[in-house]
Amino acid sequence: MHKHLYLLPIVVAICAAFALVDEVDGEYLIGVGSYDMTGPAAGVNMMGYANMDQNTAGIHFRLRARTFIVAESSQGARFAFVNLDAGMASQLVTIKVLERLKTRFGDLYTQENLAISGTHTHAGPAGYLQYVVYSITSLGFINQTFDAIVTAIEQSITQAHNNLKPGSIFLNTGDVVNAGINRSPSAYLFNPPEERARYTSNVDTTMTLLKFSDSASNKSIGAFSWFATHGTSMSRDNKLISGDNKGAAARFFEDWFSFTNNSISARITKFSTTHDISKLTKKAEKIKATGGKPCGKTTSQGFKVRKNDGTRFVGAFCQSNVGDVSPNVLGAFCTDTGRPCDFNHSSCNGNDELCVGRGPGYPDEILSTKIIGERQFEKAVELFSSATNLLSGKIDYRHTYINFTNLEVQLNESAVVTTCPAALGAGFAAGTTDGPGMFGFQQGDTEINEFWKKLRDLIKEPSEYQVDCQQPKPVLLSTGEMFEPYAWAPAILPIQMLRLGNFVILSVPGEFTTMAGRRLREAVKETLISNGNGEFDDGTHVVIAGLTNTYSQYVATFEEYKQQRYEAASTLYGPNTLSAYIQEFTKLAKAMATGEKPIGTGLLPPDLSSVQLSLLQDPVGDSPPSGKRFGDMEQDVAQPKGGSFKKGDKPSATFWSANPRYDLLVEGTFAVVEMLQGERWIPVYDDDDFSLFFKWNVDSSGLYGLATIEWEVTEVAAPGVYRLRHFGSSKKTKDSPNEYYTGASSAFTVS
Ligand SMILES: *[C@@H]1O[C@H](CO)[C@@H](O)[C@H](O)[C@H]1NC(C)=O
Numbered sequence: 150m151h152k153h154l155y156l157l158p159i160v161v162a163i164c165a166a167f168a169l170v171d172e173v174d175g176e177y178l179i180g181v182g183s184y185d186m187t188g189p190a191a192g193v194n195m196m197g198y199a200n201m202d203q204n205t206a207g208i209h210f211r212l213r214a215r216t217f218i219v220a221e222s223s224q225g226a227r228f229a230f231v232n233l234d235a236g237m238a239s240q241l242v243t244i245k246v247l248e249r250l251k252t253r254f255g256d257l258y259t260q261e262n263l264a265i266s267g268t269h270t271h272a273g274p275a276g277y278l279q280y281v282v283y284s285i286t287s288l289g290f291i292n293q294t295f296d297a298i299v300t301a302i303e304q305s306i307t308q309a310h311n312n313l314k315p316g317s318i319f320l321n322t323g324d325v326v327n328a329g330i331n332r333s334p335s336a337y338l339f340n341p342p343e344e345r346a347r348y349t350s351n352v353d354t355t356m357t358l359l360k361f362s363d364s365a366s367n368k369s370i371g372a373f374s375w376f377a378t379h380g381t382s383m384s385r386d387n388k389l390i391s392g393d394n395k396g397a398a399a400r401f402f403e404d405w406f407s408f409t410n411n412s413i414s415a416r417i418t419k420f421s422t423t424h425d426i427s428k429l430t431k432k433a434e435k436i437k438a439t440g441g442k443p444c445g446k447t448t449s450q451g452f453k454v455r456k457n458d459g460t461r462f463v464g465a466f467c468q469s470n471v472g473d474v475s476p477n478v479l480g481a482f483c484t485d486t487g488r489p490c491d492f493n494h495s496s497c498n499g500n501d502e503l504c505v506g507r508g509p510g511y512p513d514e515i516l517s518t519k520i521i522g523e524r525q526f527e528k529a530v531e532l533f534s535s536a537t538n539l540l541s542g543k544i545d546y547r548h549t550y551i552n553f554t555n556l557e558v559q560l561n562e563s564a565v566v567t568t569c570p571a572a573l574g575a576g577f578a579a580g581t582t583d584g585p586g587m588f589g590f591q592q593g594d595t596e597i598n599e600f601w602k603k604l605r606d607l608i609k610e611p612s613e614y615q616v617d618c619q620q621p622k623p624v625l626l627s628t629g630e631m632f633e634p635y636a637w638a639p640a641i642l643p644i645q646m647l648r649l650g651n652f653v654i655l656s657v658p659g660e661f662t663t664m665a666g667r668r669l670r671e672a673v674k675e676t677l678i679s680n681g682n683g684e685f686d687d688g689t690h691v692v693i694a695g696l697t698n699t700y701s702q703y704v705a706t707f708e709e710y711k712q713q714r715y716e717a718a719s720t721l722y723g724p725n726t727l728s729a730y731i732q733e734f735t736k737l738a739k740a741m742a743t744g745e746k747p748i749g750t751g752l753l754p755p756d757l758s759s760v761q762l763s764l765l766q767d768p769v770g771d772s773p774p775s776g777k778r779f780g781d782m783e784q785d786v787a788q789p790k791g792g793s794f795k796k797g798d799k800p801s802a803t804f805w806s807a808n809p810r811y812d813l814l815v816e817g818t819f820a821v822v823e824m825l826q827g828e829r830w831i832p833v834y835d836d837d838d839f840s841l842f843f844k845w846n847v848d849s850s851g852l853y854g855l856a857t858i859e860w861e862v863t864e865v866a867a868p869g870v871y872r873l874r875h876f877g878s879s880k881k882t883k884d885s886p887n888e889y890y891t892g893a894s895s896a897f898t899v900s
């Protein structure tokens with residue numbers, strides 16, 4: 150402080166602005182926020198596996214946008230970091246969010262100091278990216294997905310902004326055990342032996358965690374962590390919206406902080422009046438299903454277990470250099486023989502479709518998601534509880550747009566190479582062990598057969614320049630040369646550095662492999678130290694925030710590129726892509742270390758919103774079968790033998806229900822487990838709980854919607870009387886007003 154006497158007036162102003170705070174001893178202003186971004190839960194393709202058959206059919210748990218903002222002072226430097234339960238960031242989302250922030254906050258949050266990062270769940274709705282490759286399987290752009298995400302980001306930033314208060318930030322790091330394995334170990338082996346010898350593992354096991362504390366109350370308000378593992382615990386066949394393992398970790402962590410012991414039922418056990426099961430069962434027998442009843446637009450919000458009042462603890466699990474890291478830690482096996490797949494190609498007798506990775510809960514993908522989520526959650530709790538390294542020092546940021554199409558890269562004094570227009574190789578079509586792709590391709594293919602070449606040339610024959618430039622990648626789709634009906638791949642990419650004292654975040658618009666990430670972090674750190682005049686040292690901690698601000702697939706090392714497995718085949722801009730990133734990031738790092746602004750490139754990514762094709766139809770009006778109302782039972786809870794359910798049982802009920810796309814019930818819920826307390830029903834689980842499943846389908850006639858609510862009775866569920874409640878919204882025709890309804894099942898007991 151003593152160095153900054155000239156800041157005194159500002160400090161006084163802050164103290165005045167926070168008159169309730171006795172004493173401002175925090176180093177920074179800190180705010181956190183969070184908002185529901187679940188999106189359309191029926192009939193919308195999911196982002197990640199590019200599987201046309203994988204369309205949403207309900208919700209396992211909700212998706213959220215989680216934000217932290219840090220500022221030196223109310224007028225000083227600041228940045229905002231948003232973590233999305235989404236497959237990745239999207240250029241168009243970023244553009245629209247920036248427009249909305251400009252309207253709200255003027256120039257406070259810009260492309261320079263806002264980072265939007267995806268967790269890489271493969272179980273969220275698609276249709277929010279603007280380049281053709283990323284919206285083929287979703288049949289183009291889907292406004293409902295897009296709008297849910299943009300709004301959630303805007304709302305979570307606004308919350309964080311409104312919450313800004315003096316506070317401290319602690320950094321901690323530690324190793325997460327067995328939450329990721331390298332899914333392309335043969336490619337990793339292409340990296341030089343002396344380089345590999347410097348590391349004990351072929352994946353990064355470090356989790357980096359920031360803990361945010363409020364100065365006035367000395368209470369924690371949030372924590373954000375970074376750790377690399379794919380959001381592919383849920384498979385390509387899953388149809389329930391899910392935050393995958395990182396979303397699960399966030400749910401567990403926030404619940405751990407807010408409720409302790411990860412359970413709400415534990416909290417209300419004390420209200421239980423009797424544990425006499427026969428008495429409870431007699432009581433339950435008398436309580437029949439209510440039938441469908443009208444309710445209001447926001448009624449379901451009142452039934453939420455975790456209401457968003459804007460002041461809750463926010464725990465986020467962010468993605469890092471995830472390129473070659475799989476959460477399916479048991480390894481990949483052939484589905485026909487049960488034997489391990491071919492090492493170099495991850496195929497089974499040449500068939501890529503048969504080689505599938507297994508999570509620790511195999512064959513139960515929900516269990517795998519839980520276990521990989523818990524491994525991250527438990528480490529985060531440990532790091533959170535023991536964090537003492539107080540961050541101090543400048544907040545700063547650098548950002549630039551680069552055209553990666555034909556960038557000159559100076560490797561050393563004598564060698565200059567270039568990047569290429571974007572292209573995908575044959576290994577891309579093979580997919581990965583987390584989600585096999587098309588028959589007829591293998592990871593590691595460096596040739597394409599004549600048949601596929603002919604087909605490819607019908608779509609677009611790659612230029613000779615491109616074919617040479619991308620060597621040894623066999624160009625399957627020359628996406629950087631395809632512009633019909635609009636650009637298939639990005640050319641202009643943002644890169645960004647955010648600094649918080651001696652902690653630095655590198656926002657990268659893609660999935661760096663383990664070794665690619667290590668090289669980038671190391672180059673940036675060296676540059677900061679050698680140019681920083683003592684401001685940076687060996688204690689400077691650099692993390693990669695993957696899938697941030699936009700998406701451009703993978704970045705493998707030059708050596709890994711030679712093998713052309715999936716990650717290399719998806720490294721868009723050719724063998725020198727990583728070198729280009731390192732060159733451009735070190736320019737930013739130098740500028741940051743010396744306090745200069747880098748020379749702008751004058752580039753801006755295009756806004757393709759006006760040319761997006763949208764082929765997916767919105768639902769056009771629903772009605773229940775004659776004699777029924779929405780919210781009536783189609784199938785009531787089947788009472789169990791012995792009269793009561795036990796831990797692990799799955800009571801379920803099915804309601805007549807309209808398409809959940811008529812209203813996403815944002816910050817509300819489609820499903821609730823209620824528990825009887827005296828004469829009152831109390832919500833104890835909702836559709837944001839890991840134990841509760843909301844499934845939506847059309848009945849066998851193809852005419853009527855059905856919502857099934859299934860609850861897996863938890864370990865900590867208190868004995869008592871329960872029932873399942875459904876909320877929904879319908880429209881008679883496309884243009885009629887929304888009508889809202891609710892209904893509850895008959896009661897049942899848990900012993
Ligand atoms: C997208 O959805 C939002 C919110 O419903 C709406 O305001 C907007 O007009 C829609 N845009 C398009 C292009 O349909």
Ligand SMILES: *[C@@H]1O[C@H](CO)[C@@H](O)[C@H](O)[C@H]1NC(C)=O
Nearest residue numbers: 174362364366367368369534
């Ligand atoms: C704030 O809380 C931490 C533990 O949560 C404790 O170690 C510290 O002493 C507290 N500081 C003050 C000023 O009360």
Ligand SMILES: *[C@@H]1O[C@H](CO)[C@@H](O)[C@H](O)[C@H]1NC(C)=O
Nearest residue numbers: 408409410411412415864865
């Ligand atoms: C709840 O958490 C506390 C503190 O972590 C622990 O001591 C206690 O054993 C836990 N109770 C249950 C039921 O898990």
Ligand SMILES: *[C@@H]1O[C@H](CO)[C@@H](O)[C@H](O)[C@H]1NC(C)=O
Nearest residue numbers: 335339491492493494711712
């Ligand atoms: C994998 O390929 C490498 C050459 O790239 C070869 O040396 C190695 O023997 C192969 N391994 C197996 C198990 O086929």
Ligand SMILES: *[C@@H]1O[C@H](CO)[C@@H](O)[C@H](O)[C@H]1NC(C)=O
Nearest residue numbers: 552553554555640641752755
């Ligand atoms: C990117 O660079 C390439 C090659 O120089 C050029 O053809 C292309 O127009 C540039 N793209 C944009 C969007 O500026």
Ligand SMILES: *[C@@H]1O[C@H](CO)[C@@H](O)[C@H](O)[C@H]1NC(C)=O
Nearest residue numbers: 559560561562563564565566
């Ligand atoms: C420069 O880099 C190229 C490509 O990696 C390499 O072949 C060459 O030996 C290097 N030259 C010097 C002087 O280091």
